[in-house]
Amino acid sequence: MAVWAEAQRQQQRREEAQRRAYAQAQRDQERQARDAERAMARLHRERQAAYRQQREADARRRTEELDARVAALTGLLADGCRAPAFTAAALLRPERIEEFAPGALATPVPMPDPARYQAPPGGWHLGAARRDRAQEEARARYEQDWYAAQSAEHQRQNQLAAYRRQYDQWAAGALDGIRQHNAGIEELLTGLRNGDAEAAVEYFSAALYASTAWPEGFPRRVTAAYEPTARQLVLDWELPGYAVVPETKAVRYQAGADQEKETARPAAQRRALYRDVLAQSMLLVLRDLFAADTYGALDSVALNGFVDDVDPATGRPAQVYLATVMAPRGAFDALHLDRVSAVECLTDGLRGQLAARPDQRTAVRPGRLPDDVGGAGTVVSHGGETEPDLYEMDPIAFENLIAELFRAMGMQAVTTQRSGDGGVDVDALDPDPIRGGKIVVQVKRYRNTVPPTAVRDLYGTVQSEGANKGVLVTTSRFGPGAHTFANGKPLSLIAGPELVDLLGRYGLRGRLGTPAPGTDTDPDGAPAPTASSGGTPDHNVLGMTWSGDVALDVCALVCKGTTVLSDDHFVFYNNPCTPDGSVRMLPGTAPDRAAVRVHFEGLPPxxxxxxxxxxxxxxxxxxxxxxxxxxxxxxxLDAAGEEQGQLVVSDGRRGETALVLGSFRQRAGGDWDFVIGGKGYPGGLTALVQEYGIEVA
Structure with missing residues (x-):
């Protein structure tokens, strides 16, 4: 019985210990749960605080941006007066060209060292026959390498001589272009000194376009005329619209509603600031004109500031004049623009007119308009709301628009006569001292891809005209063949999307409408090339050839940046085609040792x-x-097998077993241009494709 009783007591103690342990475990679990809840609540509060701080920071940033915009508008005149004045001296180019730099061609090919071609020491035990054979083999290797080095040196000297001839020809043409450019500038300045109206309008319009005083987004549209007898420039200048002054004054984050609340700028404050901006703009135009007149061509300036609006009587677009002033030079030179109040200076100091309610388009009456001068006026237009369809534009108007674009970019540009122009639609002169010179421009109002033959024709025109550069402008696009031919030549290709971007950047109007069915024509009325006529190939063939006996695998990767789209877009011997068929391996046919067919327009978006x-x-x-x-x-090659150009790629190097030959890269306008490669990989194709994001097991 005693033993049994003791066993019962032990059993009870064990059960009691288990109950205590269970209760303790429950208390621990509850404590851990409470700790976790408190941690989650703390994390939630921290996240809420961080979110609120971020939203408040965003609101402060928007407010600071608004304040900065207002500060820029308030200091428009002061900042503009600190900008350098336009001078004709900046247009002249120094008669200096780049020196001849042959690069690696200047280094002679090293000849082999005979000391490195001695037979290896082997002792007399090798026998005389084996020693003689070893010496003969070493001598044969030396002779082979010596002849190879001599051949390479001869090739280097020929290439150096050819490169020198090319340089001399280029240098002579460049120097001649610089002298022609400077002669043109001197002719313009002579006309300005002699009171030539066209020269005066061209010179002072260039001064306004070249000014760096204007904030980005301000319009630059001018109509100007010059009266030589009164030595007066009369011009209309487009002013910024009412929206230039921010409607919002500040932004504040409301945590309760989790939204940003905008505080409106008081209407009276916004209207006053807008009037001040208009007055500053008028004074800044006068400052740019008088500062640029170092030849005494201006005794006065009649300036009218306008905005585009709608005539309430007709509902048609119209110019509403918000400011006008007749500024004599003497009166303007007496002003201290860094200390004036713009509105009072314009209205009282210069006795000009400024609309009392420009926000409501209250007009003023201009004193004199450019049309009042007569036939001496020259019109240069920028801006406007209605964008014409470039496809439907009159051919002559399209050429004038391109000439206007080049003038807006700070160049002298005129359209050529319709007949006997030698393939030149616009003659331009770039005053830049580095990239400038005579430029011949051709325009192609196409809907389909411009063929490489047009680029070849332009290059021939550049050479025959002695121009520094040729520019081909189209409403369409260029294929790889066009870019291949233009590579390394003084040619620039501007596709349709790039043209629209340039027009917008310089305040001009133009859009690419939806292509209409039917026959397309270029500006001269000739049918545009079509796919059926061979002008726009469905695909291109890239045929590759090289010297050497080593067996190579040529592959292609379709990428976004430096990452292949997928494993299926790595085209090689085990995957000869992309899923969409846009890239396909082909067997090499003489003279090509490998080939790839590419449909560039069919590549993934x-x-x-x-x-x-x-x-x-x-x-x-x-x-x-x-x-x-x-x-x-x-x-x-094009689809018909006609060669459109050749692309030189880098040579291989010792120790490397894979090489990036180059890449076709899509430009902003949708064209594909070739960029040479040259990066080698000792680890072979495996190491190369891994860098492009392909996992190799």
């Missing part, structure tokens, strides 16, 4: 790069590298 690579075949040549990969080039 998110693809902006086609990368071409070459790698040593590890099965055919396991111990080879790319040291013998030389004279490599890519032939660009």
């Amino acid at each position: 998110d693809a902006d790069r086609l990368v071409l690579v070459a790698a040593v075949d590890p099965q055919a040549n396991p111990d080879a590298d790319l040291a013998g990969f030389t004279d490599a080039r890519i032939r660009l």
